[in-house]
Amino acid sequence: MxxxxxxxxxxxxxxxxxxxxxxxxxxxxxxxxxxxxxxxxxxxxxxxxxxxxxxxxxxxxxxxxxxxxxxxxxxxxxxxxxxxxxxxxxxxxxxxxxxxxxxxxxxxxxxxxxxxxxxxxxxxxxxxPRRVGESPAGEAWTFGELKVDPTGREVWVGGESVNLTRTEFDVLAALAREPNVAFSRRQLIDAVWGGDWVGDEHLVDVHIGHLRRKLGDDAAAPRFIRTMRGVGYRMGAGE
Missing domain, CATH: 3.40.50.2300 (Response regulator)
Known part of the structure; x- marks a missing residue:
């Protein structure tokens, strides 16, 4: 069993x-x-x-x-x-x-x-839900106009609620809880899908693409999710 x-x-x-x-x-x-x-x-x-x-x-x-x-x-x-x-x-x-x-x-x-x-x-x-998106004081994470509530599992951009799937929220929460960390695809998979997940790691790119579209985030001039060339992704605007 x-x-x-x-x-x-x-x-x-x-x-x-x-x-x-x-x-x-x-x-x-x-x-x-x-x-x-x-x-x-x-x-x-x-x-x-x-x-x-x-x-x-x-x-x-x-x-x-x-x-x-x-x-x-x-x-x-x-x-x-x-x-x-x-x-x-x-x-x-x-x-x-x-x-x-x-x-x-x-x-x-x-x-x-x-x-x-x-x-x-x-x-x-x-x-x-028991592993991803926890915050010690139950505080929301804020990145400019983006606000992520890890306790209520809610997201707002410019005060407007954004409807994410569970997986989209979990990917965003994994990035938002450690905004100074550049995550590789494998690290995001371990954080969201689990360490025993086996498959095409480009699954991460698909969900990042969904997030950017829903958050109104331009990959060429990101406000929220930044691509780190040769590494992966992290929270924060491009330079």
Missing amino acids: LPVPTDAAHALRALVIEDEVHMAGLIASYLERADFEVEIAHDGTAGIHAARALDPDVVILDLGLPGVDGVEVCRSLRTFSDAYVVIVTARDDEVDKLIGLSVGADDYLTKPFSPRELVARLRAMLRR
Whole structure:
């Protein structure tokens, strides 16, 4: 068994949206052994309805769904859910992955994959709120017009609230809590996804791109997130 953090109010809920019946059942069986309550949907429309009814903590979403595909399902989910979303795809195609991540997915796996690896990644995700974004005095971090509240997990730019996914917030919080530190991609992955995460480290660049777009931050003349050539990223305006 691979236990995951539990909540006193409810068991962790997982939604598997996968049209391959055998694969959906295999994923569900591993999640159930890890103490998740699991619901399965075999097409995009049913998946969206199930997500509204279930309010899942995590969603495992196949990109290649019939009818409403995984990209559209993820885009729809992000209008009403902050669940962690892991994209699974049968194609080892960089464009495929980036499209899925661009609409708000948190991570991806390429088929065939180990269900144990999937559970391990979910465990790392679900630990994040207890690890990332802590502040000793519960104080907000301020960078010019940007304000980050690590306790309430809220962000404002110029007094206007900015809607971030959980992963986008966690990346921003990791940078904001140590503004004088230049983080490599690997260091950000360790801080946000966990030290046992394995995959393409350019996943970090995708989420940084999302953050910049939502924060109105120009990579060529950054106000908040600065690219450190040959190293990675840190908080602070460019020189």
